[in-house]
Amino acid sequence: MSIISVSFLLLLLGLTIVYFLVPKRLQWWVLLAASLGFYACGGWQLLPFVFLTALSTWGAALWISARQKRDKLWLKANRETLTKAERAAYKARGNARRRLVLVLCLVLNLGILCAFKYVHFLLAQADAIAARFGGRVTDAIHWAVPLGISFYTFQTVGYLCDVYWEKAEAERNPFKVLLFTSFFPQITQGPISTWNDLGPQLFAPHDLDDRNFSRGAQRMLWGFFKKMVVANILSVYVADVFANYPGYTGLTAFLGALCYSAQIYADFSGYMDIMCGFCEILGIRLTENFERPYFSKSVAEYWRRWHISLGAWFKNYVYYPLAVSRWNQRLGKWSKKRLGRTVGAYLPATIALVVVWLATGLWHGASWGYIAWGGVNGLFIIFSMWMEKPFDRCKKALRIRESAWLWRAFQVLRTFLLVTFIKVLPEVGSLRDGLGLWKRILTEHTLPGSLAELLPFVDSMRNLAAAVFGSILMFVVSLLQRRESVRTRMERRVPYVLRILLFVALFFVILYFGVPASTDQGGFLYAEF
C-alpha cells in the first residue's frame, strides 16, 4: 500500500478511531492487526518471513533469559557448596550455551536477510570470476524481497542482543514480539528502535490527547509537504542529471548532486515526519532519526545526526562489541608497546570503524557502489580521528576560534559538500558512473550560456519554484529548530485559528504542487534499502 495515497490516510483515520474506541488493554492488538494487514497488502506471501524472524527471536530471547535466571538462582542456591573454580566453570558453560542460542538465532535471521539481499550480488561476482576462466554462473533466482527486511531484522537482532546482555527483559508473549517486529509505521524505513524504547510504549494504554493529536497531525502534514512537494519534484531533476551527466556541464552536474542531497533528506525525513506524527497521535514517540544533519560540522557528527537509529544500532551492536573485544584490546596494547601511544589508542577503534562502515555500506545496498560509499565515509571519519590532534595544533597556530561563526559556517558548508559528494557515489548507477559524476563536477568548467543550459532538466518553472521554495523552507525550519521545536514555538506565538489556517495553506500547496509530482514518484528512497 502506497503511503502517499488516500487509502493509506483512510487506514490511518480508521485505525486511530478504533484504537481509541477499544478497551485500553486491547489497543496493542489493534496495532498488531493493522501492522499485519499493512504487511499483507504488500504481499501476504512474505508474511511467514516476518513470523519466522519474530518467533525465532521471541523463543531465543525467552530461552536465553530463562537460562540466565536459572543459572543465577542455581549459583545462589549452591554458593556455599561450590568452589570458585566450579562456579566459574558453571558460569562459562551457561554462557556458552546462551551464546550458542544467540548465534544460531542471529545466523538464522541475518542469513535470511543476506539470502534475500545479497544473493544476486554474490552470484554476479561469482559470474565475473567464472567468466575469467571461461565459465558462467547464471542467476536464476527470482525472489521477492520481504518488505522492510533490513529494518525489522536489525530491530530484532538488537532486542535479542539486549536480552543477552541483560539490558532488556525477555517478553513472554510472542504476539508482543511480533508487533515489535512488524509495527507498520517503522517497518519499511525505520527508525530501528530498541525494545526498551518502543516496547513499553506499544503495550501501554494510551488516552486520546488533543495536544498529541494536533501536533501529530501538523507533523504529518509537514512530512507530506517534504515528500510530495520537495522530494518528488527534485527526484525528476536528479534522475535526469544522473542519467545524462556526461552531456551536462560540471556546474549542472553539481546542481544535480545538490538536488539529490535535498531530495534524499526531504524524502527520508518526510517519511519520518509522517510516521512519527501518526504515532504521536496515538501517544507513541518513535525514535527520532534526524537532528538537523546538514548543519553538522564534521562527517562523524553528520552520521550522529542522520539516520540516528541506524548509527546507534551499529554503534551499540557492532562498534562497541568489536572495539572492546578481547582480541582487539590485546591488539591495542601490543601496538601501543611497539608502534607508540597514538597507534595503540586508535587502532582498535579504527578496526571497529572499518567493519562498521563496510557493513553500513552493505546494509544500504548490495553493490560495489555502496561498499565504496561506506568505505569513503569510514575513511573520512578515521582520517579525522587520527588527525584530530594535528588539526587542533594547526587551529591554535592559525588562531582559529572554535566558537567563531565564520569558522562554524565554513565547517558546516565543508561537511555538507563532502557528504553530498559521498552520497551521490552509489546512486548514479554503477560505481564507475558515480566516479564519472565526480570527475564531471571537478574537471568540466564550461560556464553555461543560458538558464536553459544550466538547468536542462527543468520542464516547468512553477515546479522549480516550488522545489526551491520548499527547500528554503526546510532550511529555515531546521534553523529555527536549533533551540526549540517549531510546533512548540508556534503554539506559543501564533493564535490557534491562524495556526490552523497556516496548515490549511500547506494542505493546498501539497495538493497543487505535490499531487501531480507524486503520480509516478510515490516510492520512498529508503524503502529500497
Added chain:
Amino acid sequence: MRSFKIALKILRTVGIFLLAVAVLSAGFVWCYLHGENFHYQDSRERDELAGSVTVLVNGASYAYMGVRPDILDRYLGVRSYNLSGMLMTMEGRCALLEEELSRNPVHTVVLEVSSDTLTRNRSEEGPHGDLPILAKLNNSGDRWRFLRRAFPISEYPDVYYDMVSCGVESAARFLTGTYSTRNRELARGFYATPKKNREIDTNYMEIYHVRSLPDEILPENVAGLRRLLQICRDHGAKPVLITTPQSRYYNYLYDNLEYFQTWFSAFAAEEKVAYYNFNLAIEKVSTIPDSLYYDENHLSPEGAEIFSALLARVLDAYFHGRDVSDWFYPSYADLEIAYPVWDA
C-alpha cells in the same frame, strides 16, 4: 467526561480545518467554473447559441482539432457547433449531446468514430477524459448528475484534485489580471492547435504495417455508441458517422485498419445510418498531405480547414440524398492499390 471534552476539542480543530479547506476549495472551484480559462470551457458560447444550432459535431480529439463549424456553416447554410473534446468518453459525449439536443433544433449530428471509440477502456484510462466535462456542462444539476454517473467513488479524490488545481490556476490568473470569463481558444468548439507537435516521418517503407491497433472491441463502448444514436433519434436528429482523416504515415503504419472499417460499415448498415471514412476519401491524399497534420493522427488548423470543406461537401450531398460512394475508396486495400507504399 475528560475524554469527551478532549474529543470535542479535537473535533473543533478538525472542524475548523475542514471548514477552511471547504471554503477555500469552494472558492477555487467557483473561480474555475465561473471563468473560461481552459481550452475546453465553452458553456457561455453554447448558452448564447442555444436555440439556433442545427448541426452538431460530437467526437474526441480528432474531431475537436479537425472540424471547423464556421466552414460547415458557410458551405451548408446551417448553424453548427463542435461538441468534441480531448480524450472524450462515451459518457461525456452522451451528456453533452443530450444537453445541446434538448435546447437546439438540431437536425443532424456528426458522430466522429475511430478505433479508439471501440477499444479505449475507461476503467483503465482513469477519469482524465471525463474531468473536463464537469467544466463544460452548463449547470450544477447537470454536473452533479454527471459526477454520479461517470465517476466511481474511488475517483472522487481525482475529481476534487482536478477541480481545485484548475481553480488555483484560475485564481492565479485572476490575481495576474489574465482571468477570462470568455473562452478565447475555441471557435464554436473547434480547437486550433497552437503549434505543430512534430514533423511526420515520411519514410513510409520502413514503418509499413509494423504495428497493429488494439482490436479488442469493448461491449460497453459499443453500447455507448448505440446510446449516442438513440439520443439523436430521441431528439429527432439524424446521426452520421464519420472517421476523420489521419496521416498517410498512420495509415501505412498499422496493419489492421481494415478491421475497423469493416466493423463500422457493418454497424452503420445495421443501424441504418451513413458512415464516411475520410481516410478513404479520394481527395484526401492529394489535398491533405502529411505536412498538414499536427501529429500522426490529428489535423493541424490548415488541415482542418481543408477537411472541413470536404466534410461539408459530403454532408451537403447527404442532405440532398446524393450518393457519394464514388468519392471514397471502398477499402484500405483499394487505397493502397491507388497509393502503393513504394510509390509514396
